[in-house]
Amino acid sequence: MKLVTCGLPYANGKAHIGHLRTYIPADVYVKYLRMMGEKVLFICGSDCHGTPIVVNAEKEGISPRELVDRYHEHFKKVFASVGIEFDYFGRTDSEYHHEMTKNFVKKLIEKSYVYSKEIELAYCPKCKRFLPDRYVEGICPYCGAVARGDECDQGCGRYLEPGEIKEPRCKICGTKAEFRKQKHYFFKLTAFRDFLLEYLDKVGGTENALNYARKWVKQELKDWCITRNLEWGVKFPGEDLVVYVWVDAPIGYISYTREACKNLGCDWEKIWVEGVKKEGDIKWGDIIHFIGLDIVYHHCIFWPAMLKGVEFALPSAIVASGMVKVEGKTFSKTRGYVVWVEDDYLKSGFNPDYLRYYIVNYTSHQKDLNFSWKVFMDKVNNELIANLGNFIYRVTYFAWKNFEGDVWSFNVKADDSVIKAVEKARNEIVKAIKNWEFKIASDAFMELASFGNNYFQSKEPWELIKSDKEKCAEVIANCLHIVKALTILAYPVLPFSMKEVAKIIGVDEFRMNKVNEFEKIKVLKKPKPPFKKVEEEKIEEMEKLMIDRIRKADEKTVKYVTIDDLSKLDLRVGKILRAEKVKKSRKLIKLEVDIGNEVRQIVAGIAETYKPEELVGKQVVVVANMKPAKLMGVESRGMILAADVEGKAVLLTPEKEVPIGSKVR
RNA sequence: GCCGAGGUAGCCUAGCUGGUUGGGGCGCCUGACUCAUAAUCAGGAGGUCGGGGGUUCGAAUCCCCCCCUCGGCACCA
Numbered sequence: 001m002k003l004v005t006c007g008l009p010y011a012n013g014k015a016h017i018g019h020l021r022t023y024i025p026a027d028v029y030v031k032y033l034r035m036m037g038e039k040v041l042f043i044c045g046s047d048c049h050g051t052p053i054v055v056n057a058e059k060e061g062i063s064p065r066e067l068v069d070r071y072h073e074h075f076k077k078v079f080a081s082v083g084i085e086f087d088y089f090g091r092t093d094s095e096y097h098h099e100m101t102k103n104f105v106k107k108l109i110e111k112s113y114v115y116s117k118e119i120e121l122a123y124c125p126k127c128k129r130f131l132p133d134r135y136v137e138g139i140c141p142y143c144g145a146v147a148r149g150d151e152c153d154q155g156c157g158r159y160l161e162p163g164e165i166k167e168p169r170c171k172i173c174g175t176k177a178e179f180r181k182q183k184h185y186f187f188k189l190t191a192f193r194d195f196l197l198e199y200l201d202k203v204g205g206t207e208n209a210l211n212y213a214r215k216w217v218k219q220e221l222k223d224w225c226i227t228r229n230l231e232w233g234v235k236f237p238g239e240d241l242v243v244y245v246w247v248d249a250p251i252g253y254i255s256y257t258r259e260a261c262k263n264l265g266c267d268w269e270k271i272w273v274e275g276v277k278k279e280g281d282i283k284w285g286d287i288i289h290f291i292g293l294d295i296v297y298h299h300c301i302f303w304p305a306m307l308k309g310v311e312f313a314l315p316s317a318i319v320a321s322g323m324v325k326v327e328g329k330t331f332s333k334t335r336g337y338v339v340w341v342e343d344d345y346l347k348s349g350f351n352p353d354y355l356r357y358y359i360v361n362y363t364s365h366q367k368d369l370n371f372s373w374k375v376f377m378d379k380v381n382n383e384l385i386a387n388l389g390n391f392i393y394r395v396t397y398f399a400w401k402n403f404e405g406d407v408w409s410f411n412v413k414a415d416d417s418v419i420k421a422v423e424k425a426r427n428e429i430v431k432a433i434k435n436w437e438f439k440i441a442s443d444a445f446m447e448l449a450s451f452g453n454n455y456f457q458s459k460e461p462w463e464l465i466k467s468d469k470e471k472c473a474e475v476i477a478n479c480l481h482i483v484k485a486l487t488i489l490a491y492p493v494l495p496f497s498m499k500e501v502a503k504i505i506g507v508d509e510f511r512m513n514k515v516n517e518f519e520k521i522k523v524l525k526k527p528k529p530p531f532k533k534v535e536e537e538k539i540e541e542m543e544k545l546m547i548d549r550i551r552k553a554d555e556k557t558v559k560y561v562t563i564d565d566l567s568k569l570d571l572r573v574g575k576i577l578r579a580e581k582v583k584k585s586r587k588l589i590k591l592e593v594d595i596g597n598e599v600r601q602i603v604a605g606i607a608e609t610y611k612p613e614e615l616v617g618k619q620v621v622v623v624a625n626m627k628p629a630k631l632m633g634v635e636s637r638g639m640i641l642a643a644d645v646e647g648k649a650v651l652l653t654p655e656k657e658v659p660i661g662s663k664v665r
Numbered sequence: 666g667c668c669g670a671g672g673u674a675g676c677c678u679a680g681c682u683g684g685u686u687g688g689g690g691c692g693c694c695u696g697a698c699u700c701a702u703a704a705u706c707a708g709g710a711g712g713u714c715g716g717g718g719g720u721u722c723g724a725a726u727c728c729c730c731c732c733c734u735c736g737g738c739a740c741c742a
Contacts, residue, residue: 211669212737293736323736363677366670368735375676382691388706393699401700439678443690450690453705462700529702583666588740605741622723623742631740639742 002040003271004030005253007291007299008047008092011071012056015078017339017355017371018324018331024359025321025438026290027084029493032433032441035512039308040264043256044079045090048070049233050245051133055171058122064232068093077494078341082352088260092234092252100255101234101248105226107310109237111189114226121184121229122168130229131170131177138165138177146578162225186237187224192305193217199282199304199314206436208293208366209320213300224302250303253289254312275313284311293320293387319436322363325370327546336546336553339371348542351531353494354380360493361442377534388449389531392486392501395479396527402465403473405523407480410473413495414518419477421451422485422516430512437494445489452482457624475486480505480521488515497530504528570625571641571664572596573654579612582634590634591615595622596661603636609650619665621652 006026009019023044030042048068057067079086108114122131122138148336168177178406196217200210207363211505226236231241258268275283291299299318307314323330326337339345345355358376361383362369366598399405425448430439456479466471484507489497491510502508519566574595582588587605588614604624606615623639643650654662 077706083742208670208736215668216738361677367678368679378676378691385702387690390701390704394704398700412703445677446690456700457698457706460698460700464696465700531702582740597709602741626742631742634740636742 001266001271001286002033002038002252003257003285003287003330004033004040004042005287005289006044006086007289007295008045008076008249008252009049009071010050010052011046011068011075011091012053012386013071013333014343015075015341016333017326017341017359018347018639020082020341020355020359021324021369022052022290022292023079023084023323024082024356025365026319027139028356028360028438028441029288029290029433030085031495031510032429034490035492035510036430036433037512041260041271042085042087042255042265043090043260044086045088045252045256046075046092047245047249047252048072048091048093049242049248051135051228051230053194054230054232055135058172065093072099074342077336078346081346082341083356087264088256089260090252090256092255094255096259097248097252097255098234099249100258101243102237104251104254104306104310105234105235105243105247107133108187108306111309111311113191113309115184115188116183116185118181119163119184119225120179121163121182122165122170123180124170124173124175124177126173126175127170128182132162132184132228132230133167135171136165136168137171138168162228181252182229183239183240184225185227185239187226187302187306189302189305190221192308193221195281195308196221196301196305198280199308200300202279202282203300203304203315204317204553205288205319206366208322209291209296209300209318212296216297216301221301246298246302247306247459250298250306253287266599272312276316283313284316287313287315288317288319289315290319290321293323296320296550300525319365321365322367322369327372328370329469334553336550338491338549339546344542344545348538350534351496353497353531356493357384357442361436361446362439364439367435373539373546377536377539380531383446385529385533386530387446387453388486388490391449391452391456391530392483393529394529395452395476395483396501396504396523398461399476399480399523400527403476405525407473407477408520408522409517410470412470412474412477415474415478418455418481419516419518421448422482424448425485425489426512426515442493443568445486445493448482449486449491452479452486455479455482477521480523481518484519484521485515488512500528501530548639568625569623573619573658573660573662573664574600574622574623576615576618576620576662579615581607581612584629588631588634589615591640593622593638593640594660595624595638596659600624600638601635602638602640603634604640604642606640606642606651618651619657619660621654 001488004025004026009015027042030040033040046068053064053067057064060067068091076089079089104116122136123129124131145594169175170177197214200214200217203210226247227239227241228244230242233245234248236243247472254268254272257271262270267494271285271287275285277284289299304314325331326339329337331337345461346352354376358371358379360371361379399407426442429441432438432444456475459475464475477623483501484505487501487505487507488497488510504523504525504527505521572595574593576591576593577599578592580590582590582603587607589607589610591602591604593600593602600622621641623641625637626637628637641652
């Protein structure tokens with residue numbers, strides 16, 4: 001039994017197209033495997049723990065459970081409505097999951113992979129509590145950007161260990177936090193370095209994920225703090241702490257498997273404990289994780305190490321989907337570049353199959369997918385409808401009109417070229433699926449549809465019907481064979497539409513080995529076109545909606561300041577006396593700037609637009625009371641103002657020469 | 666700067682263990698046809714295969730240098 005999983009959606013927001021980028025190809029994969037006769041278990045569920053959920057629930061004045069309930073049901077519903085059929089969709093806040101996680105952690109403790117250590121943690125004296133993860137905001141110790149407790153999300157993107165953050169502040173009340181000592185537990189991730197290198201070398205899946213992971217393992221592996229001060233989560237054995245959400249979330253794959261097996265009569269231990277083969281130090285399972293590029297670290301490093309720690313079977317493949325762009329821009333909920341599955345897509349009445357086709361067929365699974373409504377319309381109308389839909393409809397309708405759906409009273413036989421074309425499509429699909437190449441698979445059935453149109457056109461059955469009805473029947477019989485093949489081959493990508501077609505031609509089994517059986521296919525009822533066109537007006541409406549949303553998001557980010565705020569800044573005109581590039585840096589220039597009463601050393605990130613020599617003598621605006629900082633080891637005491645033109649700096653300079661040190665107001 | 670992934674016609678791409686005129690899809694132009702949701706079919710225009718060197722009888726494919734895009738890190742004060 002093969003196990004396929006999708007990264008667990010975090011029960012803290014609605015489903016968007018980024019989720020589907022991973023889940024739909026996974027579902028397509030599973031559907032194809034099943035058509036090939038493989039036994040597959042397809043598992044997913046909500047990730048319900050962690051501080052963002054607690055923080056958001058507090059904000060809304062509800063319990064974490066209530067918040068989770070809402071989004072859990074939402075995901076379940078949305079996935080079903082786009083045809084993603086999980087065998088089990090669990091949640092990590094359930095009893096069985098807590099039990100599984102506790103046992104897992106206990107085993108890690110028994111194997112001595114967990115140790116405790118006193119660490120200094122941010123503590124809010126006003127709220128009287130420790131501040132885990134997103135309860136705390138401060139300065140990233142690596143890059144100096146504003147960061148949250150667990151991740152430097154606006155700066156260098158690093159994952160931060162508890163206690164690492166500088167200048168912590170309570171996110172809830174804004175109070176300056178103090179550091180207090182507390183005992184926490186660590187997972188000996190460093191003990192798995194060699195194992196991970198070997199594992200990452202051999203595991204299957206897509207290269208995009210594995211390359212990153214290999215680098216991380218080589219560079220900066222640290223032991224991993226796995227406990228948090230929180231009520232909401234899985235209790236750490238014997239302590240008033242919960243385990244970190246990224247410990248319990250992947251264990252969800254196991255606990256959901258066990259629950260699924262209860263209903264389906266399989267054995268979860270065979271899948272997760274026994275595995276399918278041993279290869280030196282590695283016990284392989286037949287387990288495939290579909291994930292997004294953003295959770296590679298957890299699935300390629302933490303997770304295999306945890307599994308190895310308890311001597312469980314390891315995933316055989318990690319398949320990471322590329323990023324999503326919306327209308328050519330990086331996907332971003334806060335900036336409005338987002339497509340909500342329910343509110344935008346489903347409520348507008350679009351067939352879910354269209355989106356499935358778009359996501360699968362736009363580009364290779366590993367590459368970035370750009371979602372654009374215009375492209376969406378083109379792909380649906382010009383490819384799905386004009387080619388595939390049209391072929392299915394013209395054949396079935398022709399058979400219905402001229403033969404009442406039954407051509408088999410004539411003596412007809414299979415055309416060799418038709419059988420070959422179907423065989424080719426099937427072989428290509430089987431091969432593509434094994435390589436995670438879903439676009440190639442969907443291209444293959446589209447090519448078969450194209451072949452069908454060509455065949456129909458060149459045989460001219462509309463002429464034959466007048467002159468040679470038997471010959472005509474043979475052409476249509478062959479075309480119906482192609483229709484049947486298409487119905488089956490396209491089913492995993494277009495399940496809703498192909499099920500309808502299947503009813504019309506009396507196909508009740510979607511199996512790969514039935515695809516090229518030349519059966520007596522009849523048209524059982526009056527055919528309907530399998531797809532409806534996407535209207536241009538509707539697309540314009542969607543585009544307008546998106547533009548509005550982007551504009552609103554822009555407005556939201558405006559924060560007004562008072563004149564007092566402004567007066568906090570000591571802005572002055574300075575003159576650049578000397579400039580030289582900071583060694584080994586790309587953007588930085590070291591400047592000496594005369595600001596009237598003193599000469600300051602300032603480092604500015606402007607080397608991409610200016611050469612040092614052209615800066616000397618220029619008057620610039622300086623923030624004189626900027627907190628000193630070190631950049632690439634060079635001290636900087638001030639900041640030069642510049643316009644940001646698509647990431648490149650353009651200096652602000654007085655309109656005419658002014659006395660050095662002039663105040664800027 | 667370092668590490669990844671890339672740069673192939675307006676767009677998405679195949680080819681990349683070197684070898685006949687670099688394939689395909691969408692869009693575009695012309696023609697044909699009418700069974701079909703103006704769908705389909707035929708034909709066509711459109712490429713210095715990022716740039717420059719080199720190896721070779723022969724390179725999109727191999728080697729070197731450079732440029733650009735994206736992601737990650739080191740520095741966005």
